[in-house]
Amino acid sequence: MIDRAVAGRVQPASTLLGPGDDAAVVRAADGRVVASTDMLVQGRHFRLDWSSPEQVGRKAVAQNGADIVSMGAWPTSFLVALGCPADTPVSVTDALTDGIWSEVAEFGAGVIGGDMVQSEQVVISITVLGDLGGHEPVLRSGARAGDQVAVAGRLGWSAAGLAALLAGSADFPELVGAHQVPTPPYRCGPAAARAGATAMTDISDGLVADLGHLSVAxxxxxxxxxxxxxxxxxxxxxxxxxxxxxREWVFTGGEDHALAATFPAGAALPEGWRRIGVVRAGDGVHVDGRSWAGAGGWQSFS
Incomplete structure (x- = not known):
């Protein structure tokens, strides 16, 4: 299965030693490595009667890539750990692999290794490494009163697609497609860093929830x-x-993996970004001056 996953695949120049040994060796020209990991569990994060294995593979990579670009970095290498039942058809694992490599190609990155185990359901865990290219990382903790708040990417589409799937509706294929395979605005992350963004985060849980993390930080x-x-x-x-x-989808829907950032007041926003609010002294997330009531997005243990 591992041979099928790596045979004929092209590695980028940053991969000095790819799959086949106990560990990979990658080049870190910046001297620093940005790292993140995420896990998808069948029945909790995806359903194979709603999404094809290839779509699941692409989604697993997309949510990890969004974390790296939200730091102002660029993904270079991915490590993939896969758990699945012993009777999983090879066609399923092949399609997962194809989806993973397809999305990894969006970055010109490589899959440099991973792990494979037997499990009761399909579980995918991906670790991604990224390159800052000589720039400082853009943290959640740099927003200042007076900054403008902006977003890049779609909001609410994945949540709407999930609602359509739950309702058994076939009327909104584009929204369902956005839930099956998110399309994060990858290049907008490094562009924001170059434009002087003071803070940034990817919107995985929901706009209010993730801006709440930025607000606290x-x-x-x-x-x-x-x-x-x-x-x-x-x-x-x-x-x-x-x-x-x-409106609830826009404010609390996650998994579009759009980006939210703050920029100095009066600064020109880079291409793909649009202003949605302002940073003020105080705490919390408000909408038109009123504190947001209710959950701000996804809760992992609810």
Whole structure:
């Protein structure tokens, strides 16, 4: 299975020693390595009756890549650990592998190794390494009162797609596709770093939840402008059909893996970014001056 996963695959120049030994060796030209890891568990994070194995593989890579670019870095190497039942068809593991390599290719990166074990359901754990390219990492803790708050990427699409799947609706294939395979605005992360972003995070749990993490880390408050976060036509149409609140999807829906960042007041935003609010003295996330009521997004243990 490992041979099938790596045969004929191309490694980037940063991979000095790829799969086949006890560990890989990679080049770290910057002298620093940015690292992150995420896990997907069948039945909790994905369903194979809703998503193809290839889509699951792409999604697993995308959520890890978004973490690296949200630091202002660029992904270079991925380590993949796969658990699956003994009777899993090889066609499933082949498709997972194809999906993983397909998304890794978006970065010009490589899959440099990993692990494989038997488990009761399919589990994918990916560790990604990234390169800062000589720049300082953009942390959650750098936002300052007066900064502007901006986002890059789509908000609420994955949550809307999940709602359509739960309802058994076939009317919103684009939204369902956004849930099956997120499309993070990868290049917007390093672009924000070059443009002087003071803080940044990827939106994996929900806009309010993840800006809440940034707010706590920076010791500031965040005030969002609801007029700048109006749901688009597709979200409004789906919400009407499904009896849901499109605004809730935008503010609390995760897994689009959009990026949120703060920039100095008056600074020009790089391409792909749009202003949605302002950083103020205080704490917490507010919308039009009012504290957000209810959950701000995904809760892992609820």
């Amino acid at each position: 920076s010791g500031v408050g965040v005030d969002l402008d609801a007029n700048l976060l109006e749901p688009d036509a597709q979200l409004r149409s789906a919400a009407t059909a499904l009896g849901a609140d499109a």
